[in-house]
Amino acid sequence: MKDGFxxxxxxxxxxxxxxxxxxxxxxxxxxxxxxxxxxxxDWEALRDAGAEIKERALRHxxxxxxxxxxxxxxxxxxxxxxRDGVEACAIVARVARDxxxxxxxxxxxxxxxxxxxxxxxxxAGVNAVETDLAELIVxxxxxxxxxxxxxxxxxxxxxxxxxxxxxxxxxxxxxxxxELTAAARAHLRAKFLSVPVxxxxxxxxxxxxxxxxxxxxxxNGRMCTTLPEVLVSVVGIEKVLPRWRDLEVMLRLLPRxxxxxxxxxxxxxxxxxSDGDGPREFHLVLLDGGRTDVLADAVGRAxxxxxxxxxxxxxxxxxxxxxxxxxxxxxxxPIGAILTPPLEGLEAAPTLPWASSLxxxxxxxxxxxxDIPSILVHLRGRVIRExxxxxxxxxxxxxxxxxxxxxxxxxxxxxxxRLGRGPLAGAALRPWTRSRELPAVPDQTFREWWRERRA
Amino acid sequence: MRASLFVTCLADTLFPQAGRxxxxxxxxxxxxxxxxxxxxxxxxxxxxxxxxxxxLGLLRRFVAVFGDAEVVVTPSGSCAAMVREGxxxxxxxxxxxxxxxxxxxxxxxxxxxxxxxxxxxxxxxxGASFHHRVTYHPTCxxxxxxxxxxxxxxxxxxxxxxxxxxxxxGEECCGFGGTFAVKNADTxxxxxxxxxxxxxxxxxxxxxxxxxxxxxxxxxxxxxxxxGLRVMHLAEILASEAS
Numbered sequence: 001m002k003d004g005f006x007x008x009x010x011x012x013x014x015x016x017x018x019x020x021x022x023x024x025x026x027x028x029x030x031x032x033x034x035x036x037x038x039x040x041x042d043w044e045a046l047r048d049a050g051a052e053i054k055e056r057a058l059r060h061x062x063x064x065x066x067x068x069x070x071x072x073x074x075x076x077x078x079x080x081x082x083r084d085g086v087e088a089c090a091i092v093a094r095v096a097r098d099x100x101x102x103x104x105x106x107x108x109x110x111x112x113x114x115x116x117x118x119x120x121x122x123x124a125g126v127n128a129v130e131t132d133l134a135e136l137i138v139x140x141x142x143x144x145x146x147x148x149x150x151x152x153x154x155x156x157x158x159x160x161x162x163x164x165x166x167x168x169x170x171x172x173x174x175x176x177x178x179e180l181t182a183a184a185r186a187h188l189r190a191k192f193l194s195v196p197v198x199x200x201x202x203x204x205x206x207x208x209x210x211x212x213x214x215x216x217x218x219x220n221g222r223m224c225t226t227l228p229e230v231l232v233s234v235v236g237i238e239k240v241l242p243r244w245r246d247l248e249v250m251l252r253l254l255p256r257x258x259x260x261x262x263x264x265x266x267x268x269x270x271x272x273x274s275d276g277d278g279p280r281e282f283h284l285v286l287l288d289g290g291r292t293d294v295l296a297d298a299v300g301r302a303x304x305x306x307x308x309x310x311x312x313x314x315x316x317x318x319x320x321x322x323x324x325x326x327x328x329x330x331x332x333x334p335i336g337a338i339l340t341p342p343l344e345g346l347e348a349a350p351t352l353p354w355a356s357s358l359x360x361x362x363x364x365x366x367x368x369x370x371d372i373p374s375i376l377v378h379l380r381g382r383v384i385r386e387x388x389x390x391x392x393x394x395x396x397x398x399x400x401x402x403x404x405x406x407x408x409x410x411x412x413x414x415x416x417x418r419l420g421r422g423p424l425a426g427a428a429l430r431p432w433t434r435s436r437e438l439p440a441v442p443d444q445t446f447r448e449w450w451r452e453r454r455a
Numbered sequence: 456m457r458a459s460l461f462v463t464c465l466a467d468t469l470f471p472q473a474g475r476x477x478x479x480x481x482x483x484x485x486x487x488x489x490x491x492x493x494x495x496x497x498x499x500x501x502x503x504x505x506x507x508x509x510x511l512g513l514l515r516r517f518v519a520v521f522g523d524a525e526v527v528v529t530p531s532g533s534c535a536a537m538v539r540e541g542x543x544x545x546x547x548x549x550x551x552x553x554x555x556x557x558x559x560x561x562x563x564x565x566x567x568x569x570x571x572x573x574x575x576x577x578x579x580x581x582g583a584s585f586h587h588r589v590t591y592h593p594t595c596x597x598x599x600x601x602x603x604x605x606x607x608x609x610x611x612x613x614x615x616x617x618x619x620x621x622x623x624x625g626e627e628c629c630g631f632g633g634t635f636a637v638k639n640a641d642t643x644x645x646x647x648x649x650x651x652x653x654x655x656x657x658x659x660x661x662x663x664x665x666x667x668x669x670x671x672x673x674x675x676x677x678x679x680x681x682x683g684l685r686v687m688h689l690a691e692i693l694a695s696e697a698s
Contacts (some may be wrong), residue, residue, distance in 0.1 A: 010641045215668075353505070400501070436676050442469065450478075
């Protein structure tokens with residue numbers, strides 16, 4: 001059971017270390033992204049192209065997915081279709097068991113977090129080892145959870161990480177980044193060279209050619225996709241791109257938007273299997289997991305364009321203060337607020353569409369131009385109609401709507417407000433007055449002044 | 456030019472001084488101002504809170520009241536954005552094509568005050584004088600929906616005697632967001648606290664903006680903290696004359 005955003009945010013806001021870590025990290029990457037984007041003259045045209053490519057992919061998603069299946073099979077891969085996370089996890093567990101694997105090594109992947117793959121594998125007797133440094137930090141932490149799409153351990157500083165490594169990996173390290181990464185490397189290298197099954201997500205899957213693409217910074221993903229004998233990639237169906245050439249746009253948009261780099265250090269692209277090169281078996285698991293429900297919402301479906309760059313998180317003034325865990329979802333921040341409710345069901349996350357001041361900073365940076373504020377407003381309406389909101393709120397909104405519907409009612413309500421009564425008096429605004437004064441109601445409204453002046 | 460003033464329900468009821476100042480500035484630059492009394496509210500609060508179905512009536516009312524205006528001017532970036540950027544989509548979503556067509560016809564004639572002055576009338580010096588240190592908060596909807604750019608700053612720079620100081624991290628939201636300030640009061644307050652810190656750091660006597668709602672939030676926070684610094688609507692500074 002979730003707490004809901006207002007309550008979950010309250011405890012996060014009280015965590016001074018979290019506030020400091022987040023404030024520092026987001027302001028740094030915000031400035032870096034702005035510089036990286038300013039270098040590209042045709043950035044706005046690129047955004048248009050990115051939005052158009054993803055829209056085209058979504059418009060005929062069924063056609064592109066079947067084409068992807070054919071292309072992957074033709075290249076020697078096996079394609080599985082999973083209706084939900086449970087099915088997807090079962091497929092991965094079966095592949096691991098078929099090869100007698102007690103461990104799998106994982107590329108950083110949001111979709112496998114979304115479906116709780118690690119827990120499912122553990123229940124099936126398979127240990128999942130996270131190889132992304134930040135994911136490893138989260139995995140080592142007691143009851144820790146990811147708090148950022150790209151930088152899952154953004155809520156941790158290096159002193160906390162050093163303490164964690166000393167305790168969980170049994171190594172003596174200082175909080176120098178070089179020492180910390182060296183400790184992680186020693187731990188992970190042994191896994192890369194011994195574990196027979198790798199598991200990844202994907203940034204893109206190309207229908208035309210059957211190529212799967214993983215974009216990363218550390219090279220650990222490259223290790224996982226090339227060294228094991230078997231590779232399983234779990235991919236949400238919205239990740240499909242129709243054509244190979246679409247990558248030209250996407251691979252330019254993604255690094256600058258996410259890590260503020262001109263080009264990301266590692267881009268792994270493969271199709272099926274090749275003799276003597278990389279895994280001998282490749283499985284592609286195509287996951288629905290609520291995505292066709294999102295697709296069915298004509299306004300909300302644009303959320304499926306998302307390429308998980310996390311630029312919206314980094315510019316969001318709400319995210320900057322609450323951090324990711326207040327969203328109680330693998331997908332936090334503005335994109336999480338529009339993706340989680342339709343993916344999990346509106347009743348499972350009814351407060352998230354209101355977790356925004358609608359300032360619009362997210363829309364401004366989105367590389368595929370998702371109008372996040374408009375979708376938030378749309379989802380607010382859907383929650384009110386399909387799940388419900390407090391009766392007092394509905395009554396207050398209805399009363400104000402009646403007042404605004406007639407000049408006489410409105411002018412009467414203005415006079416009542418002066419006496420501290422009625423729908424325009426703001427008497428029920430206790431959450432406001434805890435930290436803000438309410439303005440005094442003046443003796444004369446503007447319209448009374450206007451009439452007096454004309455008389 | 457004859458401009459119909461959409462004063463907004465908030466300024467009409469709680470901040471009439473912003474409305475009076477808007478009239479004063481417009482008349483000073485030779486605009487003939489009228490105030491259609493049938494106006495009430497644009498429906499922004501209902502729309503943004505998710506009560507879009509309550510708004511259609513207010514949308515029709517706005518079109519009926521202001522449809523024949525030469526231009527509509529309003530001292531609020533977010534209300535101007537509601538009409539110009541929001542109304543058409545709402546009419547289309549409601550399946551009312553005739554209304555959408557009326558909105559499309561009206562929307563280009565709707566201006567926020569600084570836009571009307573700088574972009575439409577080409578006026579930057581409105582003959583104001585104001586001998587105080589002032590910092591300007593560029594509200595989110597003015598900035599990102601209306602894209603007023605530096606129009607308010609051009610007007611402020613031309614004010615005699617003003618000591619205009621830049622607000623650090625000015626483009627970050629103050630945390631108001633309409634009902635967000637109540638529904639997510641803790642997060643809203645955290646955002647406001649940072650905004651207040653930046654405002655206080657400027658050493659300004661006055662914080663100004665082109666929207667009474669954001670100013671109600673910032674001003675409410677400053678008053679709560681007994682900060683001894685006031686907020687004034689942009690129009691009030693532009694209406695000031697040497698005393």
